[in-house]
Amino acid sequence: MASSLGRFVARxxxxxxxxxIWEILARTGAISRRLMPSLVEIANAAxxxxxxxxxxxxxxxxxxxxxxxxxxxxxxGILLGVAMARSRLFDALFxxxxxxxxxxxxxxxxxxxxxAFGFGSLSKVMMIFLECLYPITVNAFYGMRAVDRxxxxxxxxxxxxxxQIFWRVLLPGAAPSIFAGLRVALPISLIVVxxxxxxxxxxxxxxYISYVSASFEYATAFxxxxxxxxxxxxxxxxxxxxxxxxxxxERGAAFIGTN
Amino acid sequence: MSAAAFYxxxxxxxxxxxxxxxxxxxxxISARLGDVPSYLIAPSVILASTWDMATTGELWxxxxxxLVRALGGYAIGAxxxxxxxxxxxxxxxxxxxxxxxxxxxxxxxxxxxxxxxIAWLGSGDxxxxxxxxxxxxxxxxxxxxxxxxxxxRxxxxxxxxxxxxxxAVFLKVILPASLPQVLTGLRVGxxxxxxxxxxxxxxxxxxxxxxxxxxxxxxxxxxxxxxAIIAAGVIGFAGDRLLVxxxxxxxxxxxxxxxxxxx
Numbered sequence: 001m002a003s004s005l006g007r008f009v010a011r012x013x014x015x016x017x018x019x020x021i022w023e024i025l026a027r028t029g030a031i032s033r034r035l036m037p038s039l040v041e042i043a044n045a046a047x048x049x050x051x052x053x054x055x056x057x058x059x060x061x062x063x064x065x066x067x068x069x070x071x072x073x074x075x076x077g078i079l080l081g082v083a084m085a086r087s088r089l090f091d092a093l094f095x096x097x098x099x100x101x102x103x104x105x106x107x108x109x110x111x112x113x114x115x116a117f118g119f120g121s122l123s124k125v126m127m128i129f130l131e132c133l134y135p136i137t138v139n140a141f142y143g144m145r146a147v148d149r150x151x152x153x154x155x156x157x158x159x160x161x162x163x164q165i166f167w168r169v170l171l172p173g174a175a176p177s178i179f180a181g182l183r184v185a186l187p188i189s190l191i192v193v194x195x196x197x198x199x200x201x202x203x204x205x206x207x208y209i210s211y212v213s214a215s216f217e218y219a220t221a222f223x224x225x226x227x228x229x230x231x232x233x234x235x236x237x238x239x240x241x242x243x244x245x246x247x248x249x250e251r252g253a254a255f256i257g258t259n
Numbered sequence: 260m261s262a263a264a265f266y267x268x269x270x271x272x273x274x275x276x277x278x279x280x281x282x283x284x285x286x287x288i289s290a291r292l293g294d295v296p297s298y299l300i301a302p303s304v305i306l307a308s309t310w311d312m313a314t315t316g317e318l319w320x321x322x323x324x325x326l327v328r329a330l331g332g333y334a335i336g337a338x339x340x341x342x343x344x345x346x347x348x349x350x351x352x353x354x355x356x357x358x359x360x361x362x363x364x365x366x367x368x369x370x371x372x373x374x375x376x377i378a379w380l381g382s383g384d385x386x387x388x389x390x391x392x393x394x395x396x397x398x399x400x401x402x403x404x405x406x407x408x409x410x411x412r413x414x415x416x417x418x419x420x421x422x423x424x425x426x427a428v429f430l431k432v433i434l435p436a437s438l439p440q441v442l443t444g445l446r447v448g449x450x451x452x453x454x455x456x457x458x459x460x461x462x463x464x465x466x467x468x469x470x471x472x473x474x475x476x477x478x479x480x481x482x483x484x485x486x487a488i489i490a491a492g493v494i495g496f497a498g499d500r501l502l503v504x505x506x507x508x509x510x511x512x513x514x515x516x517x518x519x520x521x522x
Contacts, residue, residue: 010355012359015359089274092275093278096276097278100496103453103496104496108461108468111472111475116296187368191458195462198462199462199473209374209375213375213377213378214374218375218378221375221378222375225371228368228371233366235366236366
């Protein structure tokens, strides 16, 4: 008992430590109280924002946009990645678009998206779709390519049809890599939704955070940041949980894990 | 290269150019015919005006503003991320300190703190550099950590056995062995640095490419808007190529027989 408590403390001590340092800095006024509100003030502000329903309202809008764009990117990204891995023609057609376009900051295209899709949710969803499409497609492509040939040969030898090979061999073989792409794309969807809402919008968490900090309500702004943190962390946990359920044969995902 | 290989390569290049070229031609024709919305000005016009702005230096001013922010934040964030990551990879206490903090905050988009950073540091370069630093820290830290943790113990043991001091073990064994992962982190971080810079400038700035894109859009100066978009794309792409080249050189001895040489 004592040792498991000890291990728990050893594992997590740094989080309360950092929070305590924050609280001390805020309380002693080493940094202006206005700029760095104490945790109690932030908690109160979060409670007030929850009670008025503001936080849930803006969070649900941001979440809806992020997940719509993300879901679209999953569908098209996996389809495109699989098509590129399976067909030489698709590979030749799309490979340059993905390898050249990958390092380009596509967020700069956002104004064009505003003209094309309007100021509302659609331009944001499409921007999220585009940014998430890249890592998902590329990872699906490499995953399909990396499936061990021997497995395909073995399946064929045992009389599997093309369909069966795809669903039973190629897709499961590529699944770890596909999930790695999904995990890279998830925070991207949140980045893009927040930044596009900060640029020009009257709803969503990005707007809410920049609005309240422009009105000097920093405690509320930190509450908004905490809400984004909770959403980001929860979605990531859900994804890892899903990955470990679906890819039960390969428990590779480390707690932090980029690959 | 044999004739057949040359032929198949040429075919591949031609196919690769097909879609972008077709889109450009369709865009050019429809822009000339005038049956597209006004923001889709013809690619030839975009190219000419971008070239104009590049040669007069108008574009360069904003590009250099963005570069200072992106590279400033990148340098600080990557230096901190690599140092801390490698340290955490070899020293358990350091890893235990960072692990919960990093894993809790890793999936959080760092850009959300921008409005608060602007309140703290003003809307000049400092707030943007700070947010880029935060964004770059994570991928460089995590990759360096895994790089250092993945170093084959036997190398460390044999170096120790042969009397190498801890510092020599770090510089001569751990650093080179974790270099591939460190460079992967640097590459992810660089792409992020440019994205975050442009995004931060779009949100709140008085200069830089992100600012240029937004003001050009507001004043319907579409030629300026496209020039800024192209400049952002070029620096993002060029930075990535530069890192890939550096990586290939740095890993010249290690990449033999690995596909990873491609990056």
